[in-house]
Amino acid sequence: MYYFIVNPSAGSGRGRRVWKAIACYMDLHNIEYEAILTGGTGEARTAARELTKKNRKPGLLIVVGGSGTMNEVLDGAMFHGLLDLGYIPAGTGNDLSRCLHMPKSAVRCLKNQLHPRHFSMVDYGVLSCGEREVSHRRFMVSAGIGFDAAVCHMAAGSRMRGVLGRMGLGKLSSLFLGFRQFLHCRSSRGYILLDGVKKVEFNHILFISCHIQPSEGGGFLFAPRADGSDGRMNICVVSHSSRTKLLRVMLQALTGRFKKHTGARNFECREVSIHTDAPLPVHVDGEFCGVQTELRAQCISRQIRMVI
Numbered sequence: 001m002y003y004f005i006v007n008p009s010a011g012s013g014r015g016r017r018v019w020k021a022i023a024c025y026m027d028l029h030n031i032e033y034e035a036i037l038t039g040g041t042g043e044a045r046t047a048a049r050e051l052t053k054k055n056r057k058p059g060l061l062i063v064v065g066g067s068g069t070m071n072e073v074l075d076g077a078m079f080h081g082l083l084d085l086g087y088i089p090a091g092t093g094n095d096l097s098r099c100l101h102m103p104k105s106a107v108r109c110l111k112n113q114l115h116p117r118h119f120s121m122v123d124y125g126v127l128s129c130g131e132r133e134v135s136h137r138r139f140m141v142s143a144g145i146g147f148d149a150a151v152c153h154m155a156a157g158s159r160m161r162g163v164l165g166r167m168g169l170g171k172l173s174s175l176f177l178g179f180r181q182f183l184h185c186r187s188s189r190g191y192i193l194l195d196g197v198k199k200v201e202f203n204h205i206l207f208i209s210c211h212i213q214p215s216e217g218g219g220f221l222f223a224p225r226a227d228g229s230d231g232r233m234n235i236c237v238v239s240h241s242s243r244t245k246l247l248r249v250m251l252q253a254l255t256g257r258f259k260k261h262t263g264a265r266n267f268e269c270r271e272v273s274i275h276t277d278a279p280l281p282v283h284v285d286g287e288f289c290g291v292q293t294e295l296r297a298q299c300i301s302r303q304i305r306m307v308i
């Protein structure tokens with residue numbers, strides 16, 4: 001049995017179009033399936049919890065949407081050993097499918113899920129935040145604090161993103177919002193503590209992102225060495241007093257030539273604690289989740305089995 005969780009509004013309506021093609025293929029080939037179409041935030045999480053309960057009829061859970069939908073499913077799913085997860089990308093940024101080198105065609109992806117030849121064991125991260133009441137949220141691509149989260153927050157309420165997204169120009173809208181935010185975003189002093197032993201301090205943190213997968217934000221390669229199945233996270237810290245230098249960092253990340261240079265540093269670890277003096281916005285897989293000064297992220301090794 002195949003269970004689909006579909007976000008029809010992912011990718012500014014691409015989710016609905018992709019789902020039509022998939023449902024058509026499934027019906028044409030008489031393959032049994034159930035589908036849940038989400039109506040808003042949180043529904044994919046609830047559906048995933050329900051579908052992964054122990055007493056359910058076994059089957060493959062396949063997500064149709066962007067990284068936000070995938071994030072909700074991962075966050076809501078119950079693990080009984082490994083979690084088998086299928087994915088058909090239909091989002092705006094599509095970082096996960098790019099990092100996993102998935103085919104561009106939705107039907108091609110579907111065929112791979114129906115006739116698996118190659119499985120990939122994938123890591124995920126857990127972000128913990130809050131002081132008195134600690135909350136935990138899983139992530140599959142990246143989580144971070146600062147500028148990147150501020151862009152996600154702005155994008156979520158942006159009408160321009162919806163309009164450009166429908167025209168297939170989602171990346172352009174991210175660039176525009178990113179540039180606007182880049183000019184206004186505040187920086188902060190702070191530090192990171194890697195695996196509880198190595199403390200590194202920074203004076204002008206623009207953002208810190210914790211990567212399971214190498215890119216975020218629709219193709220910004222901030223952690224080119226991140227490997228989604230090595231049990232480790234790659235931490236990217238972008239910090240410098242000169243915005244001109246940081247602009248160069250952003251452009252290099254966008255063009256895939258991100259290297260070690262002034263303004264950006266990468267670290268590897270299994271677990272990281274992050275402190276910023278000023279409260280900064282936080283995101284997980286591109287979904288805004290409030291403003292914080294303290295975060296902890298850890299990598300859970302190879303607990304998701306995906307067909308790619």
Ligand SMILES: Nc1ncnc2c1ncn2[C@@H]1O[C@H](COP(=O)(O)OP(=O)(O)OP(=O)(O)O)[C@@H](O)[C@H]1O
Binds near residue numbers: 042065067091287
């Ligand atoms: N029916 C719906 N209408 C509006 N929003 C929805 C609906 N179902 C789910 N959502 C919300 O849509 C948001 C965006 O989803 P998602 O991240 O999958 O798409 P995207 O932003 O286009 O893709 P990406 O994150 O890969 O750029 C998520 O916060 C999700 O909770």
